[in-house]
Amino acid sequence: MILMRENTILELYETMLRSRCLEEAITRLWEEGYIFGEMHLGIGEEAIIAGVLSHIIPGDAIATDHRSTPPFLMRGVDPEVLLLELLGHQKGLCLGMGGHMHLFNQELLLTSSGIVGSSGPSAVGFALAAKYRKTNNIAVAFFGEGAMNQGMLLESLNLAASMNLPVLFVCKDNNWAITTQSNEVTGGVLLDRVRGFGIEAREIDGSDVKAVWQATKTAIPRMRGGKKSPYFIQAHCTHKEGHFLGDPLLRFHRAPKKEFGAVTGPLTKSVLHYKGGRIDKRIGSVAKVLSLIAKSRMQLSDSKDPIKRLEKDQKELGKQFSQIQLAIQSEVDALVTGVMNTLKQEVAQ
């Protein structure tokens, strides 16, 4: 066990918090209608991203999935151009052409994609390039547990293993894939599956940034040297905001009257329709869905919030934490106000 220095903890806290504050601001902007389309947040994943990225060196590459804002931010992309991109602005990271699921940064070798599972092959390609050039760089793939059933990701595990490529596969496991409980559609045990490809794999609590930091602190440097080989981390986490902003399952909890009202009519009609399956099966099906909605509520809980958790675990740093909080919150507030003012001016012109 490597001891973490206080500084490191504070840095991680700051990093995670900045990401959180920015995504909270994004939430407001989305709710106000300034951000279009789907908006998947990384809220709840900050410990995983921050813990992994703290061991990243120049030249390493990161392939992310649809929750790309936190890794882009934490890897060093200017929060302003990031925010402008999500707003579709031509001064954004990608001139407003990409949006949050299609963020790219060539200097930092950062990619994202809205196609589930594609970060696997993407990271493999970066690792291949690093090996080809005989650097000691690695590539990281971030993806969810739902992606573990996508063929190209499975293929990429084998490709990395059989070609001895320095890929760190990071599975951010919240056990949800949109409205599906992943354990119900996934055979076997994920870690066994990964080890079956000849890849070393380890499970950690992804809400504990120290655990993530420590696990990768040993794993990543090992991947850089000598016989390069992939490594796999399954890090458990929750998404307070559900699958994406406006998640219909969570809406049931937030505005139960409105949402249930819209749904129960057709649902009752369907259950009672004179044609259809056996009535006990029908009721069973509906019960299942209702229990799913109930379960989705658990995501709202703070108990697995990585930031709250760090605050609790490191009570003795409370004072420093508060200072950081103040600083970050005002930093992000200023950023958002600035950006939105510019935007409004532009519109006014």
Place this chain on the structure above:
Amino acid sequence: MILMRENTILELYETMLRSRCLEEAITRLWEEGYIFGEMHLGIGEEAIIAGVLSHIIPGDAIATDHRSTPPFLMRGVDPEVLLLELLGHQKGLCLGMGGHMHLFNQELLLTSSGIVGSSGPSAVGFALAAKYRKTNNIAVAFFGEGAMNQGMLLESLNLAASMNLPVLFVCKDNNWAITTQSNEVTGGVLLDRVRGFGIEAREIDGSDVKAVWQATKTAIPRMRGGKKSPYFIQAHCTHKEGHFLGDPLLRFHRAPKKEFGAVTGPLTKSVLHYKGGRIDKRIGSVAKVLSLIAKSRMQLSDSKDPIKRLEKDQKELGKQFSQIQLAIQSEVDALVTGVMNTLKQEVAQ
């Protein structure tokens, strides 16, 4: 251990031999230029196919790969229409439209495909249909070990496992995928990989028809009842004819002068070219390829021939075997002569 009756052994022998004789005839017809395109044989796989298929009942479905002739024959397709199909004749199984990689038979629920890995999803679909209809039928997927790195096959393992579908996955492992030694491009151990998907898996010697018969004799009935779930068999085998008829690796052994003559010129030039990689690496690469060619020779050996093996193991049945041999050989000869005569008459007209 279930005891095999003598009758069963004789039946298996007959089945395997008929397939062998037919494919030997196909070899001649191909060599004579009557069959077009690639021609992948199942010679060497007969024990696997025969062993598995002896436990198949009406309504079961079989999805095969590019080595489709033996399973089609052994499942009961008329050898004449099969042969006519390979010859591209309009009286063939598929009116000459399919050819050996695209054989289909609706009555027997038999499919084939030239796309590596596709028999996995195909078998899953048949098993899904069986479960949907609440029959006790199963579906079998035949594929090679090379296909175990193809995403859709990996996905289909998970799909069968998570949906509890009665799919028997049969991996005919000859450790070759065209000119690639599969163990060199495959991470981990195949059985572990499969078990990692939550599927029971077992390894057997695919040249031993009794082993195959026995393994599936217990596994298949179990899949039919109660909680339906998939099962996986890794059955080792060799392909005497290499990847396909005219396999270039094997041609080196069969006509070494001719083949080496054509290749060594450009090869030496490349090794000695003043531009390129470090010379030791170049020579290393060529050495690797030469050793590959050398290794490919092993396929020519009879030691893993399932038919020879059965004859050796069951010496006491020698007399019956010879009788069967005579009968099958003349049956197939008559068939081929008949078909070819008709063909020649048609051409003459």
Place this chain on the structure above:
Amino acid sequence: MRKMSFADAIESALKQAMSEDPNVFLIGEDLHTFRVNLLAQFGKERVQSTPISESAFLGAGVTAAMAGLRPVVEIMLIDFIGVAIDALLNHASKVYSFSGGKWNVPLVVRASCGGGYGDGGQHEQTLWGWLAHIPGLNVVVPSNPADAGQLMLSAIEADHPVIYLEHKLLADYWLDYMGTGGRENVIFDVPDAGAEGEVPERWEPLPIGQAICLRQGTDLTLISLGVSIHRCLEVAEILAEEDVSTEVIDLRWVSPLDTSIILNSASKTKRVIVVDEDYLQFGLSGEIAALLAEGIDSKCQFGRVCTESTIPFNRNLEDKILPNVDRILKLARGFTYEKRK
């Protein structure tokens, strides 16, 4: 006649089909919530949820259909077909031919498609012309509730693979899911007549490959489908005031194409604009040009308004590159009309 939303019409037609034919079932990701009403009525054997394994479950759908079932396989967004298209390219489309015409694949692939709500280039494609390039596949794209329900029946009853594409601007729950997210302050250009409309009391299939003329005209033919058909109708109204009489044809089916309706209209108007949300090059608009070139003796004025590049995230840019009223109008006004000379 009853009124229904586009999405309800599809659901209603599926209810009818599933009630009447026990072989019809649905399979795809998240169906237990996305198709919760059908689940409630028919139970989970008929509405099956899957892992994120499109190539496995689409491939499985092909053989399930070959086994005699009538699967409706859902690919959430047609953009995701990229991970699974082998099942269509090399299997579903070819089994009938390979088997010498002896084995059918009565498969329906259902997916949402189309843009106009700011989701970017990997989530807003239509790809219908791309899919239709493969012989052996039919592709259908309804533009209003009545067609949506009827064409779903046509797709289910067809004995060969049909890809059924529902546009996200027409299907309200998709738009809520992907675009609005419960917000009341974002508005998209949803064509009313496409999102809601009268539907028959009982669903009957429409003939495969039959287009419909939605507006008669003599000077110009606009050929389109999906959401864009509503843009065309709007353009026709405007052009009417400019004394251009516009005919508007809703193809409904990309494949098979209704050649005769196209040729008849073009022979009459001698001016054709194809408005196609799919990519411009090597697709539907070109195919129609070829039909005209082969089938009409005199020269037709021809133009096309299509998507010419990867769809940008920025909403303004997006609206500009998708077929829109302005682009169609501009092209149409650039044509020469005899009576004006």
Place this chain on the structure above:
Amino acid sequence: MRKMSFADAIESALKQAMSEDPNVFLIGEDLHTFRVNLLAQFGKERVQSTPISESAFLGAGVTAAMAGLRPVVEIMLIDFIGVAIDALLNHASKVYSFSGGKWNVPLVVRASCGGGYGDGGQHEQTLWGWLAHIPGLNVVVPSNPADAGQLMLSAIEADHPVIYLEHKLLADYWLDYMGTGGRENVIFDVPDAGAEGEVPERWEPLPIGQAICLRQGTDLTLISLGVSIHRCLEVAEILAEEDVSTEVIDLRWVSPLDTSIILNSASKTKRVIVVDEDYLQFGLSGEIAALLAEGIDSKCQFGRVCTESTIPFNRNLEDKILPNVDRILKLARGFTYEKRK
């Protein structure tokens, strides 16, 4: 000038490119044997063999290119792209646009294509028009050794994804591998001028998107590429005897299309036949029709000879459904030529 086979020309160009740019490397299945000469010269870092995992290694090729390398990813047969096309459809083709034009993907995808040797419908497709439908991808199809080598250089030097398709009837080792298998008693209709020919001493890239006029004529334009171009040249010879002067254009690039050469020739001859081994519908032939309709003022006679269905296994049927001299001739003879009137 030296003489070379089509296959040797590609290898020779690759040798030159790999000698001069250490970033160029090859990756794909069985390359240690299929590209043994390149392996022998450059070692296994530059010639990497993979498992049968097209979607993983093609996807990896995309990011390897984004990291600044110049990968040539081999998909053995273009038919197999179905299992991996997401990497092209949603990634390789779109990164440049998504990144706001800041990040290039200098990827080459090399694959064999085409039929005429009896391998059936899953192994003989060309799919070039299908691939070209996706904005952001270029597709190139050489028809002779000189072009094969030069266009390989063009593909490697391009800063965006290029799909390079080599026809199996032209590349002798493919034909030996898949068709002949060392036999001397099977013969295929290999066009001599395509399989072997003069090549430059040193390989230089040809301009991207530049077609070439292989034969001048005034009455009829045949537009084609790949093997079919040789069928067209044969037809032109025959038609010459019938007093029809035929122009033959080898497109080389499906995308970008050389619009001006097409329009210039068509304006002159007023008769165009597209001969395209890819599928007829929603593809290259239609795109050319659209270009003509948009770009030429008077009516052109237009026809197309393409593959209209899944390719049958039976050799006779196969030869009939692939574009061939008879089909082209029949169509060309059906056109009306003024001087004959």
